[in-house]
Amino acid sequence: MVTADKILSLESEAIEMKPEFNAMNILYSPRHRFLSPFTLFTQRRWKKPTVSAQTRLEDRVRDPHFEKLITHLKRLYLVLKIHHLMSTRKRGPFVSLTLLSRWRNIIGLNVPVGSFLHKYPHVFVHPLRRNTCCRVSKKMKELILLEGMVMKQQEVEAVTRVKKLLMMSVSGTLRLHALRMIRRELGLPEDFRDSILGKFSGDFKLVDLEVVELVDWDAELGLAEVEKWREREYTEKWLSEFETKFAFPISFPTGFKIERGFRERLKNWQRLSYSKPYERKEVVKVRTCGGIERYEKRAVAVLHELLSLTVEKMVEVDQLAHFRRDLGIEVNMRELLLRHNGIFYISTKGKTLTVFLREAYSKGGLIEPNPLYEARRNMLDLVLLGRRNSRQLLACNDPKEESNVVVCEVNEEGERQGDWVIPFLENCEESRSP
Numbered sequence: 544m545v546t547a548d549k550i551l552s553l554e555s556e557a558i559e560m561k562p563e564f565n566a567m568n569i570l571y572s573p574r575h576r577f578l579s580p581f582t583l584f585t586q587r588r589w590k591k592p593t594v595s596a597q598t599r600l601e602d603r604v605r606d607p608h609f610e611k612l613i614t615h616l617k618r619l620y621l622v623l624k625i626h627h628l629m630s631t632r633k634r635g636p637f638v639s640l641t642l643l644s645r646w647r648n649i650i651g652l653n654v655p656v657g658s659f660l661h662k663y664p665h666v667f668v669h670p671l672r673r674n675t676c677c678r679v680s681k682k683m684k685e686l687i688l689l690e691g692m693v694m695k696q697q698e699v700e701a702v703t704r705v706k707k708l709l710m711m712s713v714s715g716t717l718r719l720h721a722l723r724m725i726r727r728e729l730g731l732p733e734d735f736r737d738s739i740l741g742k743f744s745g746d747f748k749l750v751d752l753e754v755v756e757l758v759d760w761d762a763e764l765g766l767a768e769v770e771k772w773r774e775r776e777y778t779e780k781w782l783s784e785f786e787t788k789f790a791f792p793i794s795f796p797t798g799f800k801i802e803r804g805f806r807e808r809l810k811n812w813q814r815l816s817y818s819k820p821y822e823r824k825e826v827v828k829v830r831t832c833g834g835i836e837r838y839e840k841r842a843v844a845v846l847h848e849l850l851s852l853t854v855e856k857m858v859e860v861d862q863l864a865h866f867r868r869d870l871g872i873e874v875n876m877r878e879l880l881l882r883h884n885g886i887f888y889i890s891t892k893g894k895t896l897t898v899f900l901r902e903a904y905s906k907g908g909l910i911e912p913n914p915l916y917e918a919r920r921n922m923l924d925l926v927l928l929g930r931r932n933s934r935q936l937l938a939c940n941d942p943k944e945e946s947n948v949v950v951c952e953v954n955e956e957g958e959r960q961g962d963w964v965i966p967f968l969e970n971c972e973e974s975r976s977p
Contacts, residue, residue: 599878599881599882600877600881600889600891603881603884603889604795604796604797604798604799604800604884605796606796606888608904608906608907609888609890609899609904609907610890610892611907612904612907613890613892613893613897614892615923615926615927616923617892617893618926618927619919619922619923619926621650621651621652621659622663622666622683622922622926623687623922624649624650624651625643625646625650625667626679626683626687628646628649628650629678629679636678636679637676637677637678638676638677638678639675639676640656640657640660640675640676640677643656643660643677644656660677661930662929662930663926663928663929663930664930665680665682665683665925665926665928665929665932666679666680666683666925666926667679667680668680682925683922683925686918686921686922686925687922689918689921690915690918690919690922691732693914693915693918694730694731694732694915695732696914697730697913697914697915698738698739700730700913701729701730701731701735701739702739702743702746703764704729704730704852704853705722705729705731705739705740705747705755706746706757706761706764707764707848707852708722708729708849708852709747709755709756709757710757710760710761710764710765710821711820711821711845711848711849711870712757712869712870713827713869713870713871714869715756715757716750716754716755716756716757716869717754717755717866717869718753718754718755718865718869719736719753719754719755720753720865721865721866721869722735722755724862724865725853725858725862727854728853728854728855728857728858728862729852729853729854730854730915740755745758746758746759760823764821765821766821767819767820767821767844767847767848767851768847768848768851769791769792769844769847769848769851770819772792772902773787773788773790776790785814786813786814788814788816789813789814789815789816789817789840790813790814791813791843791844791847791886792886792901792902793809793813793885793886793901794885794901794902795884795885796888799884809885812836812840815836815837815840816833816837817832817833817837817840817841817844818831818832818833818837818841819841819844820841820844820845820848827841827871838874839874839879841871841872842872842874842879843879843883843886845870845871845872846863846872846879846880846887846898847886847900849863849866849870850887850898850899850900850903851900851903854913854915854916854919855909855916855919856899856900856903856904856909857897857898857899857900858897858898859895859896859897859898860876860877860880860889860895860896860897860898861895861896863876863898864876877889877896880898885901886900886901886902887899887900887901888901908920
């Protein structure tokens, strides 16, 4: 039986075993390791999370149409890289897979070359249906030649694009290195230095070996694309001039969260005046443009016009950085594009940042396509066929003829070109089989 005296003795023992309260015990306990004698009584305040270009990039709302389009375009770029490397060789159209495997790092392939080529039978042809060697299909070659023909027919449009870029430049000059970076986006051929700049000497002048200058200012070209949009909004929708004079077309993706005060800030920004891209100024700085907000809005207008001049209304962000000094947009390019996500859209597919002009696209395609865009779109459609309709390719090829194919080409003079990939062992196996 437990008596009262025994209970009192147990309680006294428990009190003796309990450690005394000490401030040093709190300081060096595992739960309070972040404290010290100097910060014990310091008031800790909640800090607002920092908002940077990286956090905006991670927290942005993804647009499935743009993400799907850039995924498809990356496949096309891989195919075009393989074709370019194969076409530079002078030993014939066929290339062995051993050599293609050595080009994996140059191409940027993360999968075996053989499995990649088998995914696109409409683009790459395998003789004897083996992985010995391959060549680009006739259909793909025709589409690539068609792109070159259209590019040659669109020379005048390409000249206009380069002239407008030079008119936006602060000094009226551009470096050829910057133009080479976006050569394909502007619809320029590989030898544009001679075929475009040298041919149209009345419009361009080469100051140095790597600098091009505009000869005469063309006032008719000094109207930006956004100005045409504003005129249509003013005349067709009967909007007030105060609302449309300095406004930009803005559209947000599905799921975009509008915070408190965002609409008011956007309305004030749309009404804010700025120096337009084709206004000539000797110096373009924050103080000459009327403050940091007007300076950034001018940078948005320049980037908007540059994207409008491209064939597919898209360009890589790293390529835009080469125009910062010439166009007077020395700002954080990525942060500026992410801050105005209603005008631009940035995709991070393929370990590169690609910016699209939102107003030019609808459901993954250009609203107003041009001939060069349509030629490239046909190439993309052929790549996206994958292994579909591949039975038609097998029906076109006679298997009896394929068994006797020697993978090389013979010129009119009797000289052979190409790799010697002869199916000798397969013929031996066929002769031995009963």
